[in-house]
Amino acid sequence: MNHSKTVLLALAICSFGSSRAQVSETHPYKAPHAIYGPASVTDSQYYAKKKQQQFRDFVNGQTDFPPKPRDMWEIGIKGGLFSVNGDVRSEMISPGFGAHIRKSLGHTLSLRLEYMYGIAKGQDWRPSAGYKFTGMANPWYYRYQRNSVLPGGSVWNPINFPKVYYNYKTTVQELSLQLIANLHNIRFYKPQTGATFYVLGGLGITTWDGRVNAMHEVRGDEESAAYDYSKITATTKKDVLKQLKDLQDDMYDTPIEADPSIRYSHLFAGSIAPSVTGGMGLALRLSPRFNIALEDRLIYNGSDLIDGQRWTDQGTLTPDKDFMNYLTLGINYNIGAKRKRVEPLYWLNPLNYAYGELRRVPEIVLPDSDGDGVTDQFDQEQTPAGCPVDTHGVSRDTDGDGVPDCKDKELITPTYCQPVDADGVGKCPCPDDCKVETPECAALLGALPSVSFKANSNTLSADAAASLAVVASKLRSNPNCKVVVVGYCAATKKQQQLSWDHVNKVITHLQEKEGISGDRFIFSSGQEGGDCNTVDIRAAAPGEDGPNTVAPPHPNLRKK
Template sequence: MAIKKYTALIGLLCLLASGSYAQIGTSYDVQDSSLITRKRLPQHNEFMNNAYPFPAKPRNQWEVGIKGGLFNIFGDVPTVFPTFGGGIHVRKALGYMFSLRGEFMYGVGKGLSWKGRGSGINKAWEAEGYGVAPFGIVFDNYRTVMKDLNLQAIISFNNIRFHQAKSNWNAYGIVGLGASWYKTNINALNDGGNPYNFSSITVANIYKERKETKNQLKDLLDDSYETPAETDGDARAKLGGNTLLGNFHFGAGMAFRVSPRVNLAVENRFTVTKNDLLDGQRWQAARTGNPERPFGSILTPDYDTYNYFTVGANFNLGGKSTEPLYWMNPLDYAYNELNAPKHMKLPKPILDDADGDGVTDQFDLEPNTPANAPVDSHGVSKDTDGDGVPDFKDKELITPTQCQPVDADGIGKCPEPACCKELREGGFIGGSASQCNIGDLPSISFTGRTVSLNNDSKAVLASVAEKIRTNPNCRIAVIGYGESSKSAQQLSWDRVNAVINYLVEQEGISADRFIFKYGEGGGDPNTVDLRDGTAEEGPNAVPAPHPNLRRRN
């Protein structure tokens, strides 16, 4: 009957497990420092700074549980079912697989033999008058109240998963040590305080007749269990009138997660004690015919054991903590980080750029641009004025449209101005009207690497401006020197630009009357020359060649 009950219950739990295999969420946030104990904060900080590859173990909840089920003793007297067992426990995870549990159990076991015997009657029965006629036959029985307190190591088998974040069921094994204390009584006297006359019971000689014998015994016996069973006396330690024993136990269980704080569990524990009197009867090989005791010699001890099968509810307690670690998959964080990195220190990607123009070869539409040539976002050489000559070759970066097409150096030929054409057509070209008689013009000197005009230079430029105004047919070439480096070229440009800007902005000379020349060779880099440029060609404004090197006043 008991076997059928176990089978039905286990089958029901397996059915629940088969329907409860879904993934139930992801891991905790390993970057959340509020989940880390003070002791492990140094490791957490090293992990966050990418100085240590492993995150710190989080603070996790305690589990408390209450359970109830079946308790029975395996001894010399067959067990009577059902008998009750229950208890409470406290459990704490040491890691993702191992945890410790302290458990208290209370159980009541009963037994009744269906085989009578007239020899080997123990002292407890003899003290009540058994062993002599008319009470020469005894049917062993007992009622044992068992308590134990244990420390258990528990290993979880299935929380480390490779193909899902978590499972909502957890299988585990149990092994532990503890203390058991018990008291056993036998039912030797009837309501009147007299021994039972078992001679009226039909003794079963074969196994199949035991049911009839048991029914007769149940009709005869009351439920008093008034007589203390045989014990080892002072040879055993005592605890409150109970016999105290050490125990070793092992078992297995399965828990089903209902919510992050509640789970239901079923488990079975088998306990071994070094004692043969848990059922009040010593093993004696003289009791031949007992199929459960086929071996042994007279007075050879055969230690009793007990089994504890329960169903219980467990509750997780604790704030600012994760679930107990045995409900979590340690691979969950690693897999999530590989899939979508949030903390992983990734190396900076290195992409090829053969021509060094700052545009990677994958996106470079002109992969062989000369060194230092300015390019656009696609790696193509810039052509600021759109004249077909790239800027790194163009000696005239801004050629007006009307002056194009240009030559191989990017220099265009502008059409004759209308005013000159009118003078030529009117017969003035070749005479005094077309000639520039401005004469020699002074140079402007700069000191160090300055681009500012001092008062002396401004006075000189005032006199130059007066000459330009009195010679309207003249164009003035403003020339700066310095071609040895980018820095020298830019400094030359800045000084020419400063001179022209002063004459235009402060003296009111039209910008069209100047020819802008910079970076020329053969002159003093600290000097800007002005000369008659009427017969020359060139722009009156040029973009800064190296704007990032410009100097400010």
């Protein structure tokens, strides 16, 4: 079988490898925009009369889906190579051409009615004598009369008939209805595709008329006689084909044998049979009206005699049937008025509408009239500003005395001291167990991380900056706490200045990068008992205080 055209198509494809609008006050969240090229989804002229009710339901919010718009029809012409893959070598130069009309069923599927006319030719360059073993009364193609005289005066018989070189010329016409599945117009990252891959399959009718070039041309009183293929002495393909061209007259004088397996064979001066077809293609969009397509299609009608040969050299029927290959390049045009029809749907991205709707959904803002963080839908109270609330939007009342915490001057009033006055103060002195003690900063801040510097360096590493971010977070959560920043070593002037540099670096970073107020630090450098390259940070003890800035001890030795 000849598969060269299929390979050619694969190489060619690799080389190419390349809504709603605001129409009523009932839908204020919709905005006008186009979804089908120039067509707006709410423009009624793009929809057929039978789709108008669905259109009205869509724009009024009664259905989520717009109707399918009317789209253009495609017509096209094509030309290319037509061949038969069978028992005889096919010639690549055989022409074929056709025309079609196509209509989309949706964004993926479409129907196409196509007519094809092709002329297939074939010529074997290797000789064959298989007909001698068929048991037939005559070698049907390669002799004209039963008693033909062979070169040298001998009479034909199945034993001494010379070798032959099979050939044929078959004219084929086909009319088929095809279902095409588009594979590439649904795009996630661009609105319009420039190329689409597609596959197709369909049913049709084929007619064909085949002939064999078996006899010399009759001239005057000359008798018709089979070619004397004993004159072919070459052995290489190129030389054999050249000698055959010189010997044969290209008249194709003898009809091929009728295929007994084809029910409708030999009608209308030829054979006719139903067929199936399948193929694939690549279309390139040139404009809203034009595109070109490279396509390869196979056609099969069950016959093994399209190429005029069905016998092997052993005299048995070949198990494989012939099929036709149709490789074309075509140009297509979309017909229809732009004011009423969009491009064929297989060129339009169906995600355009969905993406457009998502982009136009406004930010959802839920009302919270009292600003307490609980939306009005769930808020059970209009809370005064600054009062903490529970999940229902109700002011907190920790001791249950009826005075919200934000107004309660005695946050925890024992039950036996209630009822309370307007300020939440009970009628009896508060015992010691109702007083709320404020925890010390050491407990609130916990253990704070240390900051390490490289030897003789005053540069904060990424890990050190991350540690200081933790310190800043804890200080922001406990606004009444101070911290002591401690640097070590003071044996030499250099150590004293480096210790000062380290402490100053930490405090400056927390102020400038983390936004912590400078009055929350106690500056402590040149201390003993620690590592010279480490700065410790601890919570200040109750009543502990000190300066937050200190002059450098030896400015001339400062580390930049």
